[in-house]
Every structure is written in C-alpha cells, then in structure tokens.
Amino acid sequence: xxxxxxxxxxxxAMTASFAATAASAAVIEDxxxxxxxxxxVNSGGIPVNxxxxxxxxxxxxxxxxxxxYRTDVSVDNGEVLSAWARPGLDGRFYLGFGADASGASSFxxxxxxxxxxxxxxxxxxxxxxxxxxxxxxxxxxxATITLSGGTVTGRVYGSDGVTLLGSLVASGLDHGVGGGVxxxxxxxxxxxxxxxxxxxxxxxxxxxxxxxxxxxxxxxxRRRAIAA
Numbered sequence: 001x002x003x004x005x006x007x008x009x010x011x012x013a014m015t016a017s018f019a020a021t022a023a024s025a026a027v028i029e030d031x032x033x034x035x036x037x038x039x040x041v042n043s044g045g046i047p048v049n050x051x052x053x054x055x056x057x058x059x060x061x062x063x064x065x066x067x068x069y070r071t072d073v074s075v076d077n078g079e080v081l082s083a084w085a086r087p088g089l090d091g092r093f094y095l096g097f098g099a100d101a102s103g104a105s106s107f108x109x110x111x112x113x114x115x116x117x118x119x120x121x122x123x124x125x126x127x128x129x130x131x132x133x134x135x136x137x138x139x140x141x142x143a144t145i146t147l148s149g150g151t152v153t154g155r156v157y158g159s160d161g162v163t164l165l166g167s168l169v170a171s172g173l174d175h176g177v178g179g180g181v182x183x184x185x186x187x188x189x190x191x192x193x194x195x196x197x198x199x200x201x202x203x204x205x206x207x208x209x210x211x212x213x214x215x216x217x218x219x220x221x222r223r224r225a226i227a228a
Contacts, residue, residue, distance in 0.1 A: 028073055028181060028194045031058040036068065041101075043068040052190040054084040054140050059192030062091075062185040067124045069099040069182035073196060077177055081145040083194045087111040087136050091187025095143050095194075096121060097152070098175025099182035105129075105173040106182065107145050107154035111136045111189065116154060118170035121182075130170040141165070147177050 029037060031053075036043035046068060052061030075081050075097045085093040090112040096104035103124050108117035116134045120127040134156065142157040152173060156166045185191055 026195055026197050028070075028196050030056055030193050031060065032056050034058055037070075039070040039072045040068045041070065042066060052192060054086070054190075054192035056192075059084075059190055060183075060185065061088075061188060061190045065184065065186035067094075067096070067104075067121075067182055067184045069096065069101075069104060069180055071100055071180035073181055074178050075145070075147055075181065075196065077147055077149060079147065079196055079198055081181065081194075081196050083143055083183070084140050084192045085109055085143055085185075086140045086190040087138060088185075088188030088190060091185060091189035093143070093189045093191055094119070094121070094182070094184040095145060095154075096175075096182030096184070097145055097147065098173070098177070098179030100175075100179055103175060104179065104182040105152070105175040106184075107143060107152075107168070109136075109141065109143055109156065109189070110134075112187070116156060116166055116168045118152065118154065118168060118173065120174040122174055124182075129173060130168060132166065132168050134166045150176065152176065 031048050035048045036046065046064060046066065047061055048058050049061055050057060052059030081095065081097055083095050088111070092112060093109040094106040096106040098105050103122040106119050106121055108119055110117050114133055114135065115131050117131045118129045120129055139159040141159070142161045144155045144157070146153045151169060151171045154168045155164060157163055158165055181194065183191065183194065
C-alpha cells in the first residue's frame with residue numbers, strides 16, 4: 001500500500017515538476033526592448049508589439065512567415081525549451097531547436113490542421129516526422145520541448161502553465177542536442193517569453209528512483225523481520 005502511494009505521488013510530482021520547471025525558465029527573449037535582441041539572425045520585419053504580449057508590454061504578433069534563429073544559446077539533454085503562444089487565424093507556431101544556418105528541427109503548434117507536429121526543417125524547409133491531433137482554443141498555451149539523446153518530447157500546457165493538454169514524442173530528428181533556438185509563426189499566431197532551463201529528471205530516471213525506493217523498503221522490512 002505504502003509503495004503504491006509512493007509510486008502515485010512520484011508520478012504526480014513528475015508531472016508538476018515538468019510544468020513548474022518550464023514556467024520558471026531562464027528567459028532567452030522577452031521582447032521587452034520592443035524587438036528581437038541582436039543575437040537573432042534574420043529577425044528584421046517580424047512584428048513585435050503590444051498585441052502579441054503574454055506578459056510585459058511586448059510580444060510577437062506575427063503576420064509573416066519567416067524563420068529567425070540564434071546560436072549563442074544551445075539546448076542540451078534534459079533542458080526544457082519553452083515559449084508562450086496564442087493561436088491566430090488558422091496559423092502555426094514553430095519552436096525550433098538544434099538550430100544553425102543549415103536549419104533546425106521544430107515542435108509545431110498547428111492550429112490550421114488541428115495538430116501537434118514534429119518537423120525536420122533542413123534548409124528551413126518542412127518535413128513532418130510525427131503528429132497527433134489537438135483541439136485549439138483561443139487562449140495562451142505554454143509549449144515546451146525536452147531533449148533526451150535522440151528522443152524529443154513536446155508538451156502543451158493550458159493558460160495556467162500547469163495543466164497538461166497534449167504531448168508528442170519523436171526520434172531520429174536531423175537536428176537536436178547542442179544546437180541553437182529558432183522560431184517561426186504565421187497568420188497572427190502570437191508568441192512571447194522564450195525560455196530555457198535545466199530540466200527535471202527524465203521518466204527513466206524517475207523509474208530508477210522509484211525502483212530504488214521499493215528495494216529500500218523491502219530491505220527494511222527484511223531487517224525488521226529478522227530483528228523480530
């Protein structure tokens with residue numbers, strides 16, 4: 001009974017930790033200068049204004065479709081890349097990782113097709129890798145990406161930044177650990193506050209920890225039985 005309670009509690013803690021970690025991410029870009037920072041490549045002309053703001057005074061209310069990327073930061077194993085995004089007029093938002101001048105891979109919030117997607121964006125083109133259906137509303141969503149070797153997990157949380165609404169896993173992507181960050185949107189799909197933080201333990205690590213708890217409990221019971 002006690003072990004079952006520990007397992008359930010650990011599962012709840014893992015879900016809460018993913019959301020809490022993403023929500024408290026170190027900020028890469030908050031647009032509060034009224035534009036993109038100097039590290040972004042090809043960001044000129046992307047509209048930064050008050051109508052795209054999730055927090056603070058400015059965000060991106062994108063009516064164009066160009067990519068911008070930066071390589072002064074990198075996304076490594078276990079780290080959580082995050083951004084706030086709000087659907088527009090049947091548009092899409094791309095949160096890219098492994099980015100450099102040759103392209104990226106991305107987690108795509110695809111309002112226009114009712115999906116979450118992972119894509120390879122070699123040369124900043126578009127090649128779907130995996131997808132799942134998703135029903136979009138009009139509120140803000142928190143999108144996160146967590147890399148683990150050759151596997152990447154994308155998650156979408158509600159406007160509270162805590163309630164998990166959908167997730168998608170992909171492997172074999174062309175761009176991954178150690179690359180930069182890229183973003184793209186169109187049809188007024190807004191985005192704001194791009195962040196990166198050291199992640200929480202991966203599910204496999206949690207499983208090992210929980211297994212260790214179980215073994216420790218069993219050993220303690222054996223010692224008690226011998227002592228009795």
